[in-house]
Ligand code: AMP
């Protein structure tokens with residue numbers, strides 16, 4: 001690649017940007033594989049192949065999971081905004097993900113199906129739909145290619161057969177394992193001490209006696225221990241089902257080909273999931289597979305990583321029931337950097353919610369038919385791109401909106417810029433809310449309830465109803481005759 005340097009001036013300061021031959025800005029991103037921030041250069045100029053690990057659909061996604069999908073959405077939209085064509089694929093894990101990421105315990109899907117007295121596929125369908133709804137509420141774009149693990153069995157079998165042929169896998173105790181001792185740099189993705197990473201060495205993980213090496217992992221299960229598995233397929237090694245890790249490798253290679261540019265997930269995916277994906281994909285392909293591994297940090301609660309099995313199970317529906325706009329949660333995620341842990345509390349969500357509502361109101365008040373000033377537009381748009389190309393600095397991008405609003409730039413330019421930036425931020429900053437019939441009915445009922453409370457001199461309840469509505473951007477206005485409302 002030949003890089004062009006383009007220079008321009010912002011507020012009297014000379015700036016430069018690096019571009020490739022096509023004139024696209026070179027993005028910088030933290031690569032877990034090299035443990036540093038690097039210039040992002042895809043295999044094919046102007047085109048990005050991106051794979052993101054999808055949900056295990058045995059339960060609702062919690063807002064921690066959703067933080068990861070928001071970060072991936074911003075990454076995809078940033079790449080598109082700066083001019084790349086992005087092809088993105090995501091799996092849906094509906095088989096093979098055991099309660100421990102290191103192949104022990106029960107299949108999460110079966111456990112959930114038993115609990116809810118439904119079939120595994122019913123459970124998968126239900127929670128896939130619920131997840132899709134969450135992504136819609138959060139303006140997270142659904143990838144063009146979304147593929148359930150159960151629909152790609154022949155691909156996993158083909159891969160495992162080749163790994164066996166190459167001597168990179170072995171059959172033992174009924175299962176097929178990947179032989180990690182055959183690789184020199186199995187731990188390339190992690191910079192932790194090997195002893196700490198070895199699966200069997202971790203506290204509470206039962207050692208599998210069929211493995212040759214502690215770090216080996218299952219590619220295909222047939223062991224009688226997993227007889228309860230509802231979904232099984234014929235394979236050269238008997239009736240069985242795939243391990244979780246091979247699913248992502250298979251789905252990615254099948255849909256995006258042998259060379260991948262970016263692979264994403266939350267940091268808990270680094271080991272063992274992504275470490276194993278690299279081992280089996282590169283073993284199968286015989287060459288390097290993916291150049292950039294990008295991971296999002298956790299959403300934590302007061303005691304540590306938010307998880308489905310611990311504490312209050314915080315879903316987006318819970319937030320919605322409490323009156324929060326899902327986009328206020330998206331705004332909160334964007335105000336922090338994707339590589340920094342974010343500690344969730346209702347207090348910070350309240351603050352984010354308030355700021356978000358005010359911001360939206362300010363942007364809407366700018367609405368005008370005036371044409372933007374082209375020079376100023378380009379300058380500010382350039383700044384916006386630079387913040388995002390700087391390892392996705394979304395909080396700086398948001399601060400830029402406030403700087404722009406404070407400036408004496410004309411409303412036409414301000415509005416046009418924010419409308420354009422919202423293609424990436426997806427906060428509906430320029431969208432006026434339409435009031436549905438059901439919302440109208442709901443507000444009128446609340447106003448009636450409040451009127452009654454006041455008549456009964458229950459002012460605390462009356463105030464509570466007002467506050468509840470306010471959180472949903474509904475402002476009540478009292479006049480002598482009646483109460484009206486306005487939607488922010
Ligand atoms: P799962 O459905 O468990 O396979 O997880 C889906 C995605 O959420 C994965 O990319 C995980 O890395 C990510 N994830 C899990 N817990 C958290 C958390 N507390 N904060 C952010 N991301 C998470």
Ligand code: ZN
Pocket residue numbers: 052053054248273
């Ligand atoms: Zn995966």
